[in-house]
Amino acid sequence: MMTFLTIVAVFLVLFVIGQVLGVFELSAKLRGRNVYDVTEKESKVQSVMMLVFLAAYFTFILWQVNKWGGSTLPVPASLHGVTTDTLLSITWWIIIPMFVLTHILLFYFAFKYVYNKNRRAEYFAHSNKLELIWTAVPTIVLTILILYGLNTWNSITTPLTDDVDHIKMELYAKQFDWTARYSGADNKLGSADVHLIDATNPVGLDVRDENGNDDIIVKGEFHLPVNVPVQFNFRSQDVIHSAYMPHFRAQMNCVPGMTTKFKFTPTITTAEMKQITKNPDFNYVLLCNKICGAAHYNMQMAIIVESQEDFDKWLAGQKPFKAEEAPAMEVEKTVVEDTAVEAVEQVEADKAEI
Template identity: 50%
Template sequence: MVKLIIVVLALAFYAMWQLMNVYNLSRKMKGTLSENSTVKDNELQGKLFVVYFAAFFAFVAWQLIEYGPRLLPESASEHGKITDWLMNLNLIIIAIPFVITHLFLAFFTWKYSGKNGQKAVFYSHNNKLEMIWTIVPAIVLTVIIAYGIKSWNTITALPTEGMQEIELYAQQFNWTARYAGADNKLGPNNYLKIEGANELGILMDSTTSQDDKIVKGEMHIPVGVPVNFKMRSRDVIHSAYMPHFRSQMNCVPGMSTQMHFTPTITTAQMQAKLKNPKFKYVLLCAKICGSSHWNMQMDIVVDTPTDYKKWLAEQKTLAETLLAPAPADSAVVVAAK
């Protein structure tokens, strides 16, 4: 199929080339073929420019209407609204000069197309214009940078109290979430302790570790409560990406990273908004980490504080799983015949 498409395209280009040769030959026979463009050619090119830009802006407008709402899902965190506002501000600031300059380009191409006896003015320098298009962009960029720094400081500032600590542990090709227990402190870890059931290398001789809780497949977080994610990786660089919360942070082997946000919309509320009872927030890996990178994801459920506490209370602690005594082997009695 691909070869057939290539052959068809090649034949189409060849046919166009032959048509151009026939057209030039006919003009040569009529004596109208010239290396220099005519006034008629210039006027045609000017009109075509106007038509092209009209079609171009219509296409851009259609794309914004059709695909604009699909760029990102609705923000479901406090700092997600700040991020979206900053991104939209940048898009508007970029779009205004983009539209104005292209409108001028189309207008000037049509209005001042080449005519006999008309010579273009050579305008070499204007200090006033130089000042305008230097100072105005500098002021705009200063405002964007200042607001960006303010937004970044707001996003990265850790709450002083009431924050839920959760560790995200990345490995090819799954996520593991570890919740701090009643003390709201995650126990220490060491990669040298990774063995058997202790796949996160938790130091179980620490009292802060024994009440931690580990979950896989689906994690829960409370709405309206700041959640701080501490991240590690076992093998390669992964990237924890939660699009609905506008949060992304690399998980790097040998070091710990962190990010935090405050959820604002529960899963049930988002399901009602989208009219999709199967909707769930998702944690993705945004780094190409291997052959099954595409499938490295974890569902996120945003609960009310009451439902979250109930769910968390149902999860087993590490003391109950890793330190629980192994069941005694049952004796096998073989009856002699």
């Protein structure tokens, strides 16, 4: 019924507009002027609107900065994140003045040079000098940005070498959850193969590879020691996912059939970040940032950054892949299944909530 009434209402409104237009045109014809010629007065009104819009647009932006500027990501929690954010600030300092300047010029010209039948536009077809200026200036500015940007990019993407103390670990993606694997005491990740995946071997570790025996597999949350570089490997078992850790300014796709890499050094513990953000519930998070299916929006894992001692304690409490025999595996299995089931259940729950 509501639908029907809405449709009727829409048609009525359209009908009224049509009638009003008809009357408007008729009366204009009677007054002997062509309604479709844009009159000087009409142009004048639009030109004033241009200034009004400029003011409204800038006000709207300032209002947004004021309202939501503080809700964007807090200070970077990684070493390279500081460099990234500095580069971002520099870029903003170039972009914002350009934005303001060009918008003021655009809408001011649009206001000032409105049609006047007693005036004539200036015949100004080109100027090599002006065009040289606005080719050269952006070129110089961009050269600086490119050099700075590439320098940052190189330092972010250069993999860690073995002479630097670091942790090697893997983030493993599947619909719709994450698994973290630590390389254990030998700091070497055991090799894995998709054909070896079963209920007791969720990431397909190859038991013949001794490097994998001490690997530690965890679900739900993973921990990192503060100020220790971490070299991540990423894998996926089904579709493309993306491991996004926004607080660390880190992201890398997880692609089935290949291993991708990213490294960063966390610099702020979870406890410290709770204070910085004044949010006692704050938690770092790993989320999926590549469309991967129905529960894409709920594919997450918590990250805890803590002191080295706390981290060691936590890690010691986790079971290595091959430490114990079958009964332990059974425990592992239920944990694994639970998290995957949880994500799907969440979708069902969201559907059922209605």
